[in-house]
Amino acid sequence: MNNRTVPVVTGTYRLQLHAGFGFEDALAQVPYLSRLGVSHLYLSPILTAVQGSMHGYDVLDHSRVSEALGGERSFRELCEAAHARGLGVVVDVVPNHMAVPAPEWANAPLWQVLREGRTAATAGWFDIDWDAGEGRLGLPMLGDTLERTLAAGELTRDQHDGEPVIRYHEHAFPVSPSTDSGDLATVLARQHYRLASWRERDQVMNYRRFFEVDQLIGVRVEDPAVFEATHRLLLDLHHEGLIDGFRIDHPDGLADPEGYLARLADACVDGTPVWVEKVLEGEEELPAPWQTAGTTGYDALQAISSALVDPGTTAVLSGTWAEVGGAPDLDGVIEECKRHAAADLLQPEVNRLHRRAVESIPHLAPDRLREALVELLVATDVYRAYVRPGHPTSVLARAHAEEALSRARVRRPDLGDALDAV
Template identity: 65%
Template sequence: MSRPVTGTYRLQLHEGFAFADAQRLVPRLTELGVSHLYLSPILQAAPGSEHGYDVVDHTRVSDQLGGLDGFESLAAAAHEHGLGLVVDVVPNHMAFVAPEHLNAPLWRVLKEGRDAPTAHWFDIDWKAAGGRLAVPILGAPLAEVLDSGEITRDEVAGEPVIRYHEHVFPLALGSEGVDELADLLARQHYVLAHWREKASWLNYRRFFEVDELIGVRVEEPDVFDATHAVLLELHHRGLIDGFRIDHPDGLSDPTGYLDQLAAACRPGTPIWVEKILEGTERLPADWACAGTTGYDALRVVQAALVDPASTPVLQQTWVATGGEPDYEEAVTEAKRHVVTTGLGPEVERLTRRAREALPELDPERLREGVVELLVAGEVYRAYLRPGESLTDRDRGRLEAATRTAQEARPDLAAELDALHETAACSTSASDDQIHVLHGQEGAARSSFEAAADFAIRLQQTWGPVMAKGIEDTTFYRWHRLVALNEVGSDPSVLADAGPHLMHDWAAHAQAHWPATMTALSTHDTKRSEDVRARILAAAGDPDTWRSLSEVTARAADDAGIDRPTAHLVWQTLLGVGEVSDQRLADYLTKAMREGKEHTAWVDGDADHEAEVIAFATEVNRSGPVRDALDHAQRDLTSDIRALTLSAKLLQLALVGVPDTYQGCAGLDRSLVDPDNRRPVDFDARLDDLADLDASEAHPASSLHLEKLHLTATTLRLRRERPELFGKEATYEPLPTDTEHATGFVRSGQVAVAVTRAPSRLRRAGGWTGEGVTLSPGRWVDRLTGRAHDGGSVRCADLFADSPVALLVREDPSRLSGARTSGTEEADEGASDERG
């Protein structure tokens, strides 16, 4: 398609919402104003998959979604209505689930071992587990499972197999005649082990801690071709217009992968990467992509709206719960917990490589050094590449991690220096050096190969440590202001928050990544944008925040619930609003287990979980906490409105391509997955849009309708005038003389103005003489129809009908005919006809 990408709408596909369901929505999503549908993975996934990231077969489009015919029909309908399609790609891993024969390449490896023609597909450490693929799935040690009779012989499609409940495994050639099961298993190319022994057995790279997702070596040309053939064919047929890349940091060489994918696509094809950037970290300039999927934009939009004046109260109330005062300390503790418990197989594999590269050093001290380097990483990865010199960026990342590790363990200084040199030198070896080493036999070659593997694998493992240590542990422990506990965000950025962070980010994005995505909600966010807006509204009112914290703490003390958890409970109840007991229980169960303090996914404390859920359910129904929540929601109504609309307008009009997650065009108060993947009543929501279009009234009576109106209006403007927002556009901060208004100007023709710190503004008595400055000309607010002349515009006038404004400067030459009529009505009519 030739249509520029001006806005995407994310749809989560699964058996209950397949291609045909998406196709039915096409005409109505076109009316919303998006240019492209953005689909979760479409290839054949594991049975019952709710997300599609567990691919078992790259050779076909998912049968559960409607197969190739269903996808072709969806694409045809989308194109008929002027929409393109963006599809999610999963290059990093495949499903390793029952029944195992569904994953044909992996089945060959299970059957034939390291000599299988597909053995190089998967990132397996064949030097471990006796040269076999370890499969730690048993509920008890192997001997016990054999004694219990849980392992049996069976057949699948006429082929003899070993069965363990729903799991099936092939037999190695020539082993079929072995009678004893123990002897039969000993002759296979895999080893079945107790799941509790995975730290010492598991020898394949996983996706984070998920044993059921096995790492794929997409850097191998034939593996790339085989895993991308169907998607690229659909792309070259014109059915797929762009790609979203899931977790490229897990690959051995993300830069090389993106180069390869871009070369395989039509020129100019947009490719977005799921990349978490920490703090001021920037996307690598040499990545062949359009930008990220938007978490960096989410971070700065929220930072622009946080009121730093509330920092003392937020800190005081959190410390009063007994929670860890320092965020960085909480992160370090959580990362260390994850590295030493959940990521044991990854630590062992790195240690094996370190021992081979540094045989003169003590193995146990090397293991401790590996742990410290993993904990010390400050970003999801560096980008060291074999045969290339270290960039200043990557050298700095590696040196910083080493310094931090040595500060934590000065007694390991020598080992950490050696590990640093191993990682740095192995990747910067020249092609000639590599050729010489590969021509050698014995220790020198083995040592070099081990060092190179260590260097790449260290980077690949930083990502899981960051994700599991921060997003999936710290964010469920550190509850000072949970609205900031978001993917890609920094909960410690509070006192220093402000619009300047957004302006800095946008200036860089316009110069380097003008087509990057912007997002507020995704399938991975911990809380939807509207849940976060409600919590931020309370954070801006110190008295309300203190009152809610104190009344909940008293209730928690009476119920025997720890105060930090109670601090999460009341923020959750305020943010989500009306919620069923089941949704609340499901969320809190996940939150407590992810936090890993009082319970866990494995060997958890069911009694503790039940007590917290009972407490939350009770205080949500009645009593002092419920009364305080109701009072807060009434007092914060206007603040919630301001922050909800402000965040959405900033995201939609910011530099980049705005993505709208399913259901979030209007209000959506969802919590972390699977809550945010619940069925969406698209018909009701899109009926609301049709009603809005048919009405001439401003939809201020309902925040849902007001947000829906804002979303559609902004998306339609971007689709109507793409040149004002694209590659050649400009971005400038909106001049204002008050901290309570912020915004920006795009290409000198569109001005976005929003209200920030609304609670403090309300308590101060509202707008007085504050204003913003617009360039000369006549500006019309697309949201309200109000017109303003350029120059200084009072905020009281600008925000008379709404806490946000989307102003478009009219072209005098296009209005000359209307203005000669001498009537304001004719002028307004000309504007309406163009809009």
């Protein structure tokens, strides 16, 4: 391990890396950034991402530094140049999701799941509700129904690396061993995935996404083996002395953010700063048990923006809002937007929660449970309450849940029993 003295963090400068601005381009900026007075370079994700990605959050391969950015050698040169000028290096980590690319073989762990199903060695990597898909992974990617797409001849047979695949425009899907005989419709019916129209997404999709982005599939980083596989390269570079700190993208998407941060802290050099991307609502604070140096600063940006915005413009903006039909009540607008998210944007996720509610509360009508579930989601005033499986529920998490229940009961007293049950 490198024993270099790491500079104290006083200010970071974010560099958005992509094929048009890679490690060599960042290297050219190091002298300027040193003169500017920042203490650390903050790099967007450095691992292999979807070809042409402008951000790097659509990770494909956790075992390789992106060749599109210049590869590991250029990354090392950047870190060494920064360190020579007394600058530290912070790297963005994407633990929550991976890309669902086209062609699909670009994501090797996902390709294995498509080929072998829930028994694949990498099936545990991804948050898939297999039972909801009757043992198949739903892929609502077609422009029309499967039947019409087949009739139009848009699905064709081909080969990739000597094995049969099924192509659909830029997409490619593996054919499971011993299922290659018969017409195309018969072959597709035997696969571990189900192709469907994008219009059927709400009924077919059974994997966790990044919000409503279908092309990002949730990763089960709470599994120690998955954590190890997805973090080993970054941690090796860190212990070598190249990476001095980490910024964690969207920890709220993880099953157990507290457990993840604890595992990461154990794997890092003592004292390594780890920041989290976290939106704090109102007076909400970071959970005290989280092992983190703090947030990436959305709360600070809010304070700065508030100081720089002239409150005298409120009347003008409110008047303009009313002229275009906007409701005068902000709370009402927020509620309307939450209902829209539950009904449209995030319906597959609500469907999954509804399935769990029906399983857990079989004595109540499913429709009634769904109404209650949506009311509780709308009534929740923070991104999430942190309930850890196998651990006592914290006072704060229980308080958030009880406050949401109280608000939901006021809005829908007729759902009292279902709200209590959910």
